[in-house]
Amino acid sequence: MTASPLAPSWLRHPDDANELVAPVWSRTAxxxxxxxxxxxxxxxxxxxxxxxxxxxxxxxADARSRAREIRDAFVGEAERAGTTATVYYAAKAFLSISVARWMTEEGLSIDVCSGGELAVALAAGVDPARLGLHGNNKSLAEIDRAVAVGVGVIVIDSAIEIERVAEAAARHGRVQTVRLRVNSGVHAHTHDFLATAHEDQKFGVRLDQAVEYASTIRSHDSLRFLGLHCHIGSQIFGSDGFAESAARLLEVHAELLAGGEVPALNLGGGFGIAYTGADDPTPVAELAGAIVASVTRECERLGIPVPALAFEPGRAVIGxxxxxxxxxxxxxxxxxxxxxxxxxxxxxxxxxxxxxxxxxxxxxxxxxxxxxxxxxxxxxxxxxxxxxxxxxxxxxxxxxxxxxxxxxxxxxxxxxxxxxxxxxxxxxxxxxxxxxxxxxxxxxxxxxxxxxxxxxxxxxxxxxxxxxxxxxxxxxx
Known part of the structure; x- marks a missing residue:
């Protein structure tokens, strides 16, 4: 029997409509x-x-094994490059108390982006130092709670947040570690990516503002600048977009080193999975190797140390x-x-x-x-x-x-x-x-x-x- 003309061109007519296509289903299915x-x-x-x-x-078992494999792949590649890697589970994909525990038991930290997600992670008993807080509009209450409980890293998304986080940290007598989210001008989806001068989106600040914003962060005794953060998209196949984004970020990273320490670089997440038999996501080991290699090459070109790296997969872990x-x-x-x-x-x-x-x-x-x-x-x-x-x-x-x-x-x-x-x-x-x-x-x-x-x-x-x-x-x- 032939395929229906109503079927999309990518959809294969199966010989057996009972077949479980391996990349799409969990490993024990x-x-x-x-x-x-x-x-x-x-x-x-x-x-x-x-x-x-x-x-x-x-x-x-599937979720745990994927979390472990992603962590091992990036940590292993980072070690070969002479640095370290931290993998954050992006809780927005799916979060419950049990899942938060699975992730930390498998060696991942957790990225949260609201007071509710923070509350779930804390209820799971996650060490606050292993949490990162994201968001383009963190409320004053969310910032205050994150600082008060000792969240490891807060991602600064705007000039206003620099002052808000600095004030909360001073009030609690803490030095809060922060990253600065920037837009690299690279947007990726599946196997395509687009590199432009600017990205029109609500998250982060322009890359050409990073030095100015980092200087403002460093002017506050209650803040410690950890480095840049960038997220280029979702459901991404291949490493080319990550490599282009990393190259742009590292140019600025090198410039920031003149003003003080910049220990880390967070390249975000967005690694794709298979939803249909036509999808061909990049194996995580291949992805990790290519991304870390591109960072290493760029650091060698710039004559700077390879920073500690961080990544934030969610869908690739639990999807x-x-x-x-x-x-x-x-x-x-x-x-x-x-x-x-x-x-x-x-x-x-x-x-x-x-x-x-x-x-x-x-x-x-x-x-x-x-x-x-x-x-x-x-x-x-x-x-x-x-x-x-x-x-x-x-x-x-x-x-x-x-x-x-x-x-x-x-x-x-x-x-x-x-x-x-x-x-x-x-x-x-x-x-x-x-x-x-x-x-x-x-x-x-x-x-x-x-x-x-x-x-x-x-x-x-x-x-x-x-x-x-x-x-x-x-x-x-």
Whole structure:
């Protein structure tokens, strides 16, 4: 059977619509003898029966192993270059108390960007010295708390923040270590990057302002200048963008050395993962080697020491570790007209079927397709089928035509109401961006490991939703 003309050009027509494409699924995901999906040794059907759907499932072994591999890769490359590396887990991807503990147990520090994320990390017992605080609009209360508890590094994002952090540090009798976030003019996405003179964005300051701002930071006895920070984008494949950004940063870094110590350079994160079988992310060992090598070469050219390095992966740690389980509610075939003639068919409109598979979640638990047009994959999770593959679009249950979770993939043609399906690579930015749109409660998050399942975050109930309404008395239920 050939691919549907409604399918995007990158989507491969599978010989077997049950196949779990390795780069997309967590490392313990397999099919059992009956064809059901098993993650972390726990059948998807068991998870759905115990915890309901939609359900976020996090493969603990996968998340831990990726955290460890990323840390070892960058630390090892840095050691070979005669320096050190610190890897921060970017908590915005997904954070819970347990995940914060996993990350620190695997040797990572944690990057937070709000008072709430800071509170979770502290509740997990993370040493504040291993935390970094980001954000373009940190409140006075957030800055004060971060300084008071001893957060290791605060990333300065504007001239106003220099004064705010300096004042808070002086008030608490501390010397607060800070980085300065700058825009290198390099913006990267997947395998492309664009180098310009300036970046039009809300984060950071212009690179040509760095010397002035660093001088202001150094004028405060309550601040210690650690170095520059830059983040060039997200879901990046390849190292070229990082190399170009590092070269620009190190030019300024060398200039800053004339005014005092500049011990470190933070090159941010944004390392990509596979969401579909067409994605080909750069292996972390290759990425680490290429980035550190480019820094080393540039430092040699400039005649300066290689600084301590820092990186901030989030998606690359937790993204592939996650999958979301849904129950199919309805299946609907829609005829879509496609202009004929181009593929040898008769001129005029030719109708092809797009099968809409509607699930019990949607944009409230995965906003990325609606926000960014992000592509995902889908597979049957409760059974195996020998039916021919059919092109499907997985739609949510919300009152929005843009409520799509998977724009295009193939499922067995006998997909039916009541089927359990799984969408992989949902560990990053799905729960974090989730909402209560249409008054749906946010799903539970369950960790699986060695045949056991543990609830990390419980499912929201209707009572949870109603409890915030001041007119609710509880008597109506």
């Amino acid at each position: 397999v099919r059992d003898g009956d064809g059901g999906l098993v993650i972390g040794g726990v059948p998807a059907t068991t998870l759905a029966e115990r915890f309901g759907t939609p359900l976020y499932v996090i493969d603990e 592939t570790a996650g999958a979301t389980l849904y129950e199919v509610g309805t299946v609907k075939d829609v005829l879509v007209g496609v202009p004929g003639g181009a593929d040898g068919t008769e001129p005029g409109s030719v109708d092809f079927v797009r099968r809409y598979v509607s699930i019990d979640g949607g944009m409230s638990d995965n906003a990325r397709p609606a926000l960014y047009g992000a592509d995902y994959s889908v597979r049957l999770a409760g059974r195996r089928s020998d039916a021919d593959p059919a092109l499907v679009r997985v739609a949510g249950k919300h009152c929005e035509s843009g409520d799509i979770v998977v724009y295009a993939d193939y499922l067995p043609g006998d997909v039916r109401p009541g089927d359990l399906v799984a969408v992989p690579a949902t560990g990053a930015y799905c729960w974090s961006l989730s909402s209560n749109y249409n008054y749906l409660g946010r799903p539970a998050v369950v960790a699986v490991a060695d045949g056991e399942a543990t609830v990390l975050i419980r499912r929201e109930t209707e009572d949870d939703l109603l409890a915030r309404d001041t007119a609710y008395s509880g008597a109506d239920r």
